[in-house]
Amino acid sequence: MERLKRTLNTRLGFMASLVFLLWLKTIITYFTEFNLGATDVFQYLTMFINPIGFAITVFSLCLFINRPKISYSLMLVIYVVISILIYANVLYYREFSNFIPVSTMLGVASVSKGLGNNTVSMISPHDFIYLLDFILLIVIFATKYIRIDTRPFRKLNAMASFMFGLMFFSLNLMISEANRPQLLGRTFDQTYLVKYLGLPAFTIYDGLQTVHSDQVKSTAIGTDIDPALKYVQNHYAKPDPEYYGIAKKKNIIIIHLESFQQALINLRVNGQEVTPFLNGLYNSNETLSFDNFYHQVGQGKTSDAETMLETGLFGTASGTFFNNQASSNTLEGAPAILQQTYGYSSAVFHGNVSSFYHRDSVYKNLGYNYFFDKSYFNSNGENSIGMGLKDKLLFAESSKYLEQMQQPFYTKFITLTNHWDFGLDDIDNDGFKTAETPDKHVNGYFLTAHYLDASLKEFFEYLKTSGLYDNSMVILYGDHYGISNDRNRNLAPILGYNQDNWNDFDNAQMQRVPFMIHMKGLNGGIRHEYGGEIDVLPTLLHLEGINSSKYIQVGTDLLSKEHSQLVPFRNGDFVTPKYTVLKNQQDVYANKTGELIDLKANPNLADKVAKWDKQVKEKFKISDNVQKMNLLRFYTPLGFTPVDPAKYSYQHQIEQMIKIRDSLGNKSTSMYSKNGNTSTTNFYNTDAPELRDNRNPIDNINSAVKAK
Numbered sequence: 001m002e003r004l005k006r007t008l009n010t011r012l013g014f015m016a017s018l019v020f021l022l023w024l025k026t027i028i029t030y031f032t033e034f035n036l037g038a039t040d041v042f043q044y045l046t047m048f049i050n051p052i053g054f055a056i057t058v059f060s061l062c063l064f065i066n067r068p069k070i071s072y073s074l075m076l077v078i079y080v081v082i083s084i085l086i087y088a089n090v091l092y093y094r095e096f097s098n099f100i101p102v103s104t105m106l107g108v109a110s111v112s113k114g115l116g117n118n119t120v121s122m123i124s125p126h127d128f129i130y131l132l133d134f135i136l137l138i139v140i141f142a143t144k145y146i147r148i149d150t151r152p153f154r155k156l157n158a159m160a161s162f163m164f165g166l167m168f169f170s171l172n173l174m175i176s177e178a179n180r181p182q183l184l185g186r187t188f189d190q191t192y193l194v195k196y197l198g199l200p201a202f203t204i205y206d207g208l209q210t211v212h213s214d215q216v217k218s219t220a221i222g223t224d225i226d227p228a229l230k231y232v233q234n235h236y237a238k239p240d241p242e243y244y245g246i247a248k249k250k251n252i253i254i255i256h257l258e259s260f261q262q263a264l265i266n267l268r269v270n271g272q273e274v275t276p277f278l279n280g281l282y283n284s285n286e287t288l289s290f291d292n293f294y295h296q297v298g299q300g301k302t303s304d305a306e307t308m309l310e311t312g313l314f315g316t317a318s319g320t321f322f323n324n325q326a327s328s329n330t331l332e333g334a335p336a337i338l339q340q341t342y343g344y345s346s347a348v349f350h351g352n353v354s355s356f357y358h359r360d361s362v363y364k365n366l367g368y369n370y371f372f373d374k375s376y377f378n379s380n381g382e383n384s385i386g387m388g389l390k391d392k393l394l395f396a397e398s399s400k401y402l403e404q405m406q407q408p409f410y411t412k413f414i415t416l417t418n419h420w421d422f423g424l425d426d427i428d429n430d431g432f433k434t435a436e437t438p439d440k441h442v443n444g445y446f447l448t449a450h451y452l453d454a455s456l457k458e459f460f461e462y463l464k465t466s467g468l469y470d471n472s473m474v475i476l477y478g479d480h481y482g483i484s485n486d487r488n489r490n491l492a493p494i495l496g497y498n499q500d501n502w503n504d505f506d507n508a509q510m511q512r513v514p515f516m517i518h519m520k521g522l523n524g525g526i527r528h529e530y531g532g533e534i535d536v537l538p539t540l541l542h543l544e545g546i547n548s549s550k551y552i553q554v555g556t557d558l559l560s561k562e563h564s565q566l567v568p569f570r571n572g573d574f575v576t577p578k579y580t581v582l583k584n585q586q587d588v589y590a591n592k593t594g595e596l597i598d599l600k601a602n603p604n605l606a607d608k609v610a611k612w613d614k615q616v617k618e619k620f621k622i623s624d625n626v627q628k629m630n631l632l633r634f635y636t637p638l639g640f641t642p643v644d645p646a647k648y649s650y651q652h653q654i655e656q657m658i659k660i661r662d663s664l665g666n667k668s669t670s671m672y673s674k675n676g677n678t679s680t681t682n683f684y685n686t687d688a689p690e691l692r693d694n695r696n697p698i699d700n701i702n703s704a705v706k707a708k
Contacts, residue, residue, distance in 0.1 A: 005145065005146075008140075008145075008146050009146055009147055009149055010149050011063065011068070011071065011072075011149045011151075011153050012063070012153075012157070012161065014072065014075070014146060014149070015056075015059045015060070015062070015063065015075060015161075018055070018059060018075055018076075018079050019052065019055045019056055019059060021079075021133045021136075021137075022051060022055050022079060022082060022083070023051045023052055023055065024133075025083065025086060025130065025133060026051040026086060026198070026199065027047075027048065027051070028129065029086055029089075029090055030047055033090045033093060033094075034093055034191075034194070035191075035353070036191055036194065036195040037191065037195070037353065038195060040179070042175060042178070042179040043179060043195060043196075045175065046172060046175055046176050046179070046195065046196045046197075047195055049168070049171075049172055050172050050195075050196065050197055050198035050201070051198050052168055052172075053165055053166070053167075053168030053169030053170075053171070053172050054165070054169055054197075054198055054200050054201055055082075055165075056161065056162075056164060056165030056168060057162060057165030057166055057168075057169055058078055058165075058200075059075055059078060059165075060158060060161040060162035060164075060165050061162065062074045062075045062078070063153050063157070063158035063161055063162075064155060064158045064162075066152065066153075068148050068149060068150050068151075069148060071153070072148050076137070080134075082200055083130070083133070083134075085199060085200065085203060086130075086199060087127075087130050088100060089199060090127075090130070091122045091123070094122045094124075098190060098191075098354070098355040098360055098361075099190045099191070099194055099199065099202060099355075100203075101190070101206055101210070101327070101361075102203060102206045102207040102210045169201075172196075172197065173197065176196035176197060179196070180192060180196060182299070183196060183197075184205065190202060190206070190355055190358070191353065191355050191356070193205060193206075209324060213324060213325055213328070213628075216628050216629055217628075217629055217630045219629070220629035220630065220631060220634075221634075222634040224625065224629060224631055224634070225552075225626075225631045225632075225634045225635045227622060227625070228552050228622050228625065228626050228631060228635075229552070229635065231554065231618070231619075231622045232549065232551075232552055232553065232554075233549070235554070235556065235564065236548075236549045236556070236562075237538070237556035237557045237560035237561075237562035237563050237564070238557075238560055238561075238562055239542035239547075239557055239559065239560055240542075240557075240559045240560055240561065242523070243542065243543055243559045244542050244543075244545060245542075245543070245544065245545025246519075246522070246543055247473040247519060247543040247544055247545075248342070248544055248545040249342050249408045249544075250408060250471055250472055250473045250519065250544075251407055251408050251409050251410075251411075251468060251471055251472035251473070252338070252344075252408070252409070252410045252411070252472070252473050252475065252540070252544075253411050253413070253463075253472055253473070253474045253475070254309070254410075254411065254412040254413070254475050254476075254477075255412075255413050255415070255456065255474065255475070255476045255477075256302075256305070256306075256412060256413060256414040256415060256477065256479055257415060257418070257452065257476055257477060257478045257479065257513075257514065258302070258414070258415045258416055258417070258418045258419050258452070258479060258482075259418050259419055259420065259445075259478070259479070259480060259481065259482030260418055260449065260452070260478035260479070260482060260513060260514060261478060261481055261482055261483070261510060261511075261512065261513055261514075262291065262293070262478070262512035262513055262514050263491075263495055263510060263512070264278075264446075264449050264514075265278060265279060265282050265514055266279050266282070266283075267494070267495070269433075269434060269435045269446050269494060270433050270434075270435070272432055272433065274432075274446050274449055274450055274453070275449055275450065275452075275453035276453065277453045277454070277456055277457035277460070278453050278456065278476075278514070281456075281460075281476070281516060281518055282514065282516060282526075283526070284518065284524060285523075285524050285525065286518060286519060286520060286521065286522045286524050287516050287517065287518040287522070287524040288516065288517040288518075288522065288524045288525065288527060288559070289514070289515070289516045289524070289525070289526045289527065290514075290515045290516075290526075290527050290528075290529065290531060290558065291512070291526055291527070291528060292512065292528055292529065292530040292531070292577070293477075293512060293513060293514070293515040293530075293531050293532065293558075294511050294512055294513065294530075294531075294532045294533075294567050294569070294575060295478060295479060295480045295481065295511055295513045295532065295533055296308065296314065296532040296533050296534055296567070296568065296569060296570055297315060297479065297480045297533070297570060298314075298315050298316070298317060298318070298570035298571070299315075299318055299319060299320060300315040300316070300319070300320030300321060300322060300323075300357075301320075301479070301480050302357070302414075302479050302480065303315065303320050303321065303322035303323070303357040303359075304320065304321065304480075304570070305477075305479035305480060305533055306322070306357075306479075307321050307322065307326070308532075308533040308534045308536065308537070308555070309334070309477070309533060309536050309537060310331075310333045310334050310335070310366050310537070311331055311332065311333055311334075311366075311537065311553070312534065312536075312537035312538060312548075312551065312552070312553025312554065312555055313534075313552070313553065313554060313623045313626060313627055314534060314554070314570065314620060314623040314624070314627075315570070316624065316627055316628065317570065317620070317624060320357065321627055322357040322358050322359070322362050323357060323358050325627055325628065325630065326358065326361075326362040326365060327358055327361035327362055327365060328365075328630070329365065329627070329630045329632065329633075330630060330632040330633040330642055330643075331365050331366055331367075331632065331643065332551050332552065332632060332637065332640065333365070333366030333367050333368075333643070334366070334410065334537060334540065334541075335366050335367040335368045335369070335410055336366065336367030336640075336643045337541065337546065337551070337640065338408075338410050338544065338546075339367060339369075339410075340639070340640060340641060341544075341546055341639075342408060342544070343408070344408050344409060344410045345369050345370075345405050345406045345407075345408075345409045345410070346367065346368045346369050346370070346409065346410040346411065347368065347369060347370035347371070347372060347401070347402075347405060347409065347410075347411045347412075348363055348368055348370070348371045348372065348411070348412045348413075348414065349372045349394060349398045349401070349402075349411065349412070349413045349414070350371075350372070350373055350374070350388075350394075350413075350414040350416075351373075351374050351377060351379060351384070351387075351388035351389025351390070351391075351393070351394045351414075351416050352373065352374055352387055352388035352389075352414075352416060353373060353374055353375075353388075354371060354373035354374075354375070354650065359371065359373075360373070360650060361645070363648075363650075364643075364645035364648040364650075365643060365645045366643070367643045367648075368648070369648065370401075370405075370650065370653050370656075370657070371650045371653075372398065372401055372653065373650075374388055374389055376397075376401070376653075376654075377389050377393065377394065377397045377398075378393070378397065379393075382690060383690050385416075385417060385423065385424060386416065386417070386419050386420070386421065386422075386423060387416045387419045388416045389416060390416075390417050390451075390455075390688070390690070391415045391416065391417040391418075391451065391452050391455035392451070392454070392455045392458060392686055392687075392688040392690075392691075393688055393690060393691065394413065394415065394416070394455075395413065395455055395456075395458060395459040395462075395686075396458070396684055396686045396688065396691060398413065399462060399466075399680070399681045399684045400679065400681050401654075401657070402468070402671070403466065403468075403670060403671040403672045403675075403679065403680050403681065404657040404658070404661060404670050404671075404672050405657075405670060405671075406660065406661075406664070406668065406669050406670055407471070407669040407670065407671070408471075408669075413459075415452055415455070417448050417451055417452055417455070418445075418448040418449055418451075418452045418482065419448075420441070420482070421441055421444065422441055422444030422445045422447065422448045422482070423444055423448075424444065424447045424448050424451055430454065430687070432446075432447065432450045434446040434447045434450075435494055437490045437491070437493075437494070438490060439487055439490040441483075441487065442483060442487060442490045442491050445482055445483055449482075454687075456476075458684070458685065458686050458687075460474075461685065462680075462683055462684045462685075465680075465683040466671055466675075466680040466683050466684075467671060467674070467675070467680075468671055469520065470520055472519070473517065473518070473519040473522075473543065474516075474517075474518045474519070475515075475516070475517050475518075475536075475540065476514060476515070476516045476518070477513065477514060477515045477516070477533065477536065478513025478514050478515075479513070479533075480513070481510060481511060481513075483510070485507040485510075488502060488506065488507055488510055489502050491510075492506070503594075504582055504583070504587060505580055505582075505587075505589040505594050505596075506594070508573065508575065508580050508582060508589075509580070511569070513533075515531075515536070515558075517539075517543070527558070527559075529558055529563060529565060530565040530566075530567050530575060530576065530577050531555075531558045531563065531565065531567060532555070532567045532568075534553075534554060534555035535555035535556055535557070535558050535563070536555070536558075537553055537555065538553050538555055538556055538557045539557045539558045539559060542557045542559070542560070543559075550637040550638055550640075551637055551640075552626055552631075552632060552635065554619050554622055554623050565577050566612055566615060566616065568616040568619060568620065570620075572584060572613075572616065572617075572620075574612060574613070574616050575591075576591075576612065577591070578590065578591055578592070579591060579597075579605075579609070581609055581612065581613070585599075585609050585610070585613055588605070588609055661673060
């Protein structure tokens with residue numbers, strides 16, 4: 001004890017004690033307050049060490065100060081500030097299941113608004129533990145157990161301490177990047193940054209991102225929107241009269257097929273159809289199916305697909321629009337457009353945490369009324385795999401919420417089981433035997449795709465038996481590739497190709513994803529027009545009878561005779577009906593034969609390629625300027641009211657739905673009300689082993705109220 005006392009009475013020893021107390025407080029919050037979702041030894045390791053390097057680094061700066069009292073005082077001030085940051089996030093997390101973004105901290109009013117009006121009610125009796133360290137520090141100074149060390153502290157020792165902190169933090173970052181590549185580049189989720197780098201590091205990083213974004217936006221003026229308005233005017237594709245308004249006021253159900261590629265459609269493995277239900281849907285006369293439809297995502301992957309689907313604009317060239325701009329930008333999203341035009345209600349169903357890709361903030365900005373994340377489902381244990389809740393359970397358990405939606409509704413289901421790394425037990429499938437390639441991930445891809453297909457079959461059967469099917473339009477699309485280019489050679493033989501001849505052209509063709517529009521009575525068929533995810537929103541709006549020309553969207557209606565069939569990829573490559581152009585125009589292939597064309601011997605084609613490239617760059621420039629500079633704040637379409645995200649809350653959503661239903665009484669249009677105030681969930685039949693002997697999770701919304 002005497003040796004400990006002597007150590008604590010040195011400046012370095014006092015700093016070490018603050019580092020230890022801060023580490024202990026942080027670890028307590030990690031495991032008692034936050035749900036960081038650590039799944040392996042490396043993630044637990046980073047959680048245990050990430051408070052240390054940062055704390056040593058910032059406290060070491062105080063060691064360079066010669067005057068002891070100021071040095072000690074600054075260390076205590078830093079300690080208090082970080083402690084306040086931790087506890088503020090504890091309170092915020094209890095309300096929003098997320099961490100406080102810097103944009104919320106920038107003003108007292110914003111913080112108060114962010115935390116809500118019930119801050120006091122969020123304080124828990126056990127929160128006294130967050131004061132114990134302060135009491136301890138006060139006692140040891142008051143009893144003079146610790147005295148200020150007045151001896152000079154060598155600058156060399158201060159530098160050594162500072163460098164040790166930096167090295168420790170660098171080690172932490174290296175382990176984090178090894179476990180989660182592109183952690184800072186893509187920043188999928190605030191939770192990931194906290195889990196890997198710690199709460200203070202996340203706050204600083206978020207602050208830098210906010211400052212950079214604000215600087216870019218601050219340079220914008222109202223006339224900067226003019227090129228975008230002119231572009232839309234010049235490139236608008238008039239709707240096909242046959243389809244314009246054919247789905248007016250129909251329920252819209254968007255099904256996001258995770259990592260699902262067009263190559264899976266009509267594919268057989270060992271003589272078995274990989275996706276028998278989707279094959280039938282794809283070939284149905286009541287489905288508009290597109291066989292030359294491409295994903296156009298960048299680093300944002302799934303969130304980029306959502307960005308295009310909801311806004312008609314691309315994700316950003318680097319990073320993710322959802323993470324970097326979408327929460328604070330003015331958006332003209334599909335949910336808001338449909339709500340303001342026809343009175344649609346809207347919801348998203350997703351079996352992952354709400355904070356992933358900042359969805360809990362972005363969806364409010366898009367105008368979604370509800371967001372049912374994993375906390376609204378039984379996602380424990382065997383019910384989840386990989387990124388979250390299994391698809392059969394997502395669809396089945398969503399029925400109790402879907403039947404409460406006021407019609408017409410716009411809903412989006414984001415599936416997860418077919419996400420990398422495609423690990424699924426055979427017990428979850430109906431005897432389907434997958435391929436036996438040298439790549440276990442390719443083999444697993446067919447298993448998870450088959451499972452997703454079975455999930456969709458069960459969901460469609462529910463739509464039909466519940467009565468929702470007759471008044472709904474279902475749109476299904478693949479968000480991005482599932483098998484990456486470096487694994488495509490292992491896939492080639494199954495697709496009927498020679499893997500030895502596989503090249504960049506083949507990789508480009510593998511970027512096709514399904515796009516299907518299904519509706520009872522629809523004049524469908526397989527369409528061969530070229531298009532991509534950027535074209536979905538104008539197509540959807542025209543099907544609804546909404547003229548898209550007044551909205552800033554850079555895609556065009558896939559069903560229009562004026563639709564542009566130039567399909568750009570986010571990396572600058574592009575595809576036309578006849579040619580695939582890669583590597584900054586260096587490689588041009590003929591789509592029909594896959595032959596590499598020599599542009600020097602074909603100057604006319606070279607001129608066309610240069611013209612197309614200019615058009616691609618213009619399209620991206622228009623979209624990127626709108627997104628990065630938040631230009632939609634300068635333009636409000638006639639009849640549209642900008643969304644106020646403060647009006648949306650994803651807390652107590654079940655109670656919100658019941659309150660609306662009860663207040664409407666006989667005017668309620670929910671399926672529950674139309675069914676004589678009786679649940680339709682008994683119509684949902686699933687062979688999911690997790691639900692086979694337990695119907696409680698999907699009984700009805702009343703059981704959900706009790707669970708929440």
